[in-house]
Amino acid sequence: MRARAPFAWLGAALVLGASLLPGVVRAERLIVSVSNHRVTVTPNYSGEELVLFGSVERDASTPPDRTSYDLVVTVSGPRVDLVTRRKERKFGIWVNVDSRQFLKVPSYLAVFANRPFDAMAAPDLQRRLQLGLNYVLLTQRVGPDYADVVASDPFRSAFVRLRSEHGLYREETSAVTFLTPTLFRTSIPLPAEVPIGSYDVEIKLLANGALVTKTDTAFEIVKVGFEQFVANSARQEPLLYGLATVMMALMTGWLASVVFRRD
Template identity: 85%
Template structure:
């Protein structure tokens, strides 16, 4: 067979393979969020977004499949953070060890319609990163870079501290199926929520296996005076510093005048 003939056979096989893959997809997800752009002003105290969607079935969907499981993972801007361990020595609390977390989500939330153990085997939970215990949080461990087990004291302390501020959370009863194919969940955004882009990944499971997944996104931005201050500090740091010093001096002078004793 000539090279042209071989290429034609390969091209035909590739097209047939794509057609097989397309035909094998029995469901797809259609999702959206209530607001794709959250604005933060001086009186911002938090907000809740609503994620809603549906499972679109087709002729390839098994007739016996009547229920689904859904896992929603929301991750905010990535950053480097350090967790420190302190001990009391000679009556003083001092840092004795630390662990650096590299490019981890500053906000991380995982929502599901039921406990992860009920929807997937442990190995699949690890592979799909279902739940905070299985989401990869890369750390610098000596000269290496790796994630560690969920029970690692630094990892568990990091997740706990972020959770106390509402920035890391997990709720296995947050997703509600309104009908067998319509679902919704809320995404709470606390007052301390970081500014930036947020990725939302939705995984659909059935009978202990991944069926399909999709993604959406939203962003959190500052507006008004807060945005002006943040932009000035980033783009014109010298001018920002001078204005800050002048405002501090003016405030001090006004206070001295107001409270001056005659």
């Protein structure tokens, strides 16, 4: 037992030394929260807007010349596989001539900032931190390979445009407001057709063109009431759900024939 004592003291010394390293101590940290961590979807749901708010907590090691910050908030919904198709008009009709599959991409994606990305970071840092829709990783199946492509790729730009038209992809560079030099807020709009599931929120703090720190939070969107009952039935009892659907269709058709029957 005594022989192990020097090693115990050595381990304690290493831990203490690591805690004193400059890279371990952070000059700032983010404290954030959202106004609602559980959004419920009912039959009359028409969309909602959450509010993310927080503060930058400084300490004695914060550089005195660091008086202003930049903030980027990225909200991503459940990941799914989606397909974008290219159509051409042939013989008077529109037909699909090519397609591209997007793998495990966010079904909802929003990027908010307090000012344009070019004003807060160099292009290399924007790409590395995935600041903005142009740099968010959207993996695709390109022939036998899996990769992302440049933002100007026709399939990628069409995919982002179509999702944006439904309010499911968005980018706003004046959406984050600093109420004081360290207090901030932004709104997260959720459209009526927002997907059900868990949502991740990543907040990046930058200063003088460099990343200072980052943190994250989350919220979820769930169905309640009759819609939740139907969704659970379809998932847990698919056979009974299918039979019930057929019976309801038959009953609806019979009732319509009785109501609109001509004597």
